[in-house]
Amino acid sequence: MKVLVTVKEVATVEDTFEIEGTAIPERYLEYDLNEWDDYAIEEAVQLAEAHDDVEVVSVTIGPPRVEETIRIALAKGVDRAIRIWDDELADYQLLDVPAKANILAEVVAQEDPDIVFTGVQADDDAFGATGVALAATSDYQWAAVVNQFELEDDGTVSVHRELEGGIEELTEVQLPAVFTIQTGINEPRYASLRGIRMAQQKEIAEVTLADLGLDIDAIDGALEVTSMAEPETESEVTLFEGDASSTASQLVDLFDDLGVIDA
Amino acid sequence: MSDILIVTEHRRGEIRPVSYELIGCGADLASKTGGDLHVAVISGEVDEMAAAFNRDGVDVIHTVADGDEFNHDIYRQAIAHLVEDVDPRFVITPQSVNGMDYAPAVATDMGVPLVTDAVGISLDGEQLTVTREMYGSKVETTVAVAGERAVITIRAGEWPPIESGGSAEIEVVDIDIDESAIGSTVTGFAEMAAGDVDISEADILVSIGRGIDEEENLDIVHELANTLGATVSASRPIVDAGWLPKNRQVGQSGKTVSPDVYIAIGISGAVQHVAGMKGAKTIIAINNDSNAPIFDIADYGIVDDLFDVVPALTEALA
Secondary structure (H helix, E strand, O other): OEEEEEOOEEEEEOOOOOOEOOEOOHHHEEEEEOHHHHHHHHHHHHHHHHOOOOEEEEEEEOOHHHHHHHHHHHHOOOOEEEEEOOHHHHOOOOOOHHHHHHHHHHHHHHHOOOEEEEEOOOOOOOOOOHHHHHHHHHOOEEEEEEEEEEEOOOOOEEEEEEOHHHEEEEEEEOOOEEEEEOOOOOOOOOOOHHHHHHHOOOOEEEEOOOOOOOOHHHOOOOEEEEEEEOOOOOOOOEEOOOOHHHHHHHHHHHHHHHOOOOO | OOOEEEEOOEEOOEEOOHHHHHHHHHHHHHHHHOOOEEEEEEOOOHHHHHHHOOEOOOOEEEEEOOOOOOOHHHHHHHHHHHHHHHOOOEEEEEOOOOHHHHHHHHHHHHOOOEEEEEOEEEEEOOEEEEEEEEOOOOEEEEEEEOOOOEEEEEOOOOOOOOOOEOOOEEEEOOOOOOHHHOOEEEEEEEEOOOOOOOHHHOOEEEEEOHHHOOHHHHHHHHHHHHHHOOEEEEOHHHHHOOOOOHHHEEOOOOEOOOOOEEEEEOOOOOHHHHHHHOOOOEEEEEEOOOOOOHHHHOOEEEEOOHHHHHHHHHHHHO
16 A cells, blocks of 8 residues: 655744745745644554555655755655655745646656545645645545544545534545545654654655656646735734733733632 | 626534625625626535525525535535536635535636635736735735636635525526545544533633643643633644643634633634634733734733743732
């Protein structure tokens, strides 16, 4: 059995930042493994540990910089990795969902995995749609927002989908299929020293769009960011100032006013 | 090709409120395109729901009776059929867990752009522009969408629901569902365990978020809650980490609470969390990031290190 995990390196923004034009300058950005993908990696590695002959392959779209993040996935137990990059991709400010699905679908066609795990969403652009779009493009089955996953003996998969308000949907899915993984489904491991050492020996295959048989039309998305701003807020917050003992006593006065304590 | 198609949502016999917001959003867009507003009602008690969706601005309600509960394969086939019939310019669905389970497939099938989690939509001449958030709600972007058609998913709570009655015509749609294309089966539902305490009944909630850093640091929060006679709740990361049980989680996928006082400690205030606690009478936020969105909805706030403020508060109360 083969499991493909999509792994994205996401940009996170520091608490204090500026916007220049339609982007946040590099100096305010940090790059990290997407939180949801950490859970997707763990789910794949646990599946490989629980069953014989499961190969876990990761796929990432990104420039050479992202190899550091890919090594984390390899150190956690992914067997080998694919990194897709192309100078043409560097020119795009935003890869939209169909563009990402088109690229990943070629990898699915080449690798022919039984199971694809993606994160529910990426922390930066937050489309929350690539996994299902990939399934539809690759003619795979799917389940979105999965917080429990069980591979059954008959080759089907039983999942829980985390709906709103503490309700879970119990669903049986035929393979091959894509599952978008919700945080909290498992406890992602830290990479061990041994894992980090072994990761250095594992393969990261570099793949261009041409290698995938794609040309620029496949990624020429329909979306263009035309403005970026900090959300306007209508905050009417009353801030308490001073050191901790001062703000604490102001809060106690507030509790008294609100009638929640007898001061 | 100026019509709008919205796809309503229901679960276990109940209409999801976002459906009425979709009508508001769709009616607004239809007034700009000059087209009709079509409403899709798929699976379940469709006649009953169609009557409820007969509201101001709706032109046609299409009912597809196949299936009881949501199944994305049935939705996908039903919407493909309606898209063929109606030829809509825009298809709009909720950015709900179920919306996320079919909208990307609909966009793929139609071969049109997909824009998810919209908080604003404008149509200036022929140019569609969608407002959405990025980087954990730290920035708001406007995105210009090329081409004529699109599938858009909208965030709940951003458009006013339409309450008043309308004069729509109802069309019963008969489609041959291709059973061989149904690859998943919903077998039931599970509700989170009730646990030891119902946080939605609490008068005072001391709620803790990612800022607490380590499990052992929860002690200072429990001490504060004990001193104050409050109940401890949490945002998602604390429950994901297994530090508190799921029944303590406030937010979209957890519980909706409306206590007299909600004290958010080390909680940034992501939209999914705010959805579960904005009904609190008084909201107090303690966070060292003055830009955290929690301060936008808080009544009172302290911008400081929670590890200084929380013990000081416990001491001041004792």
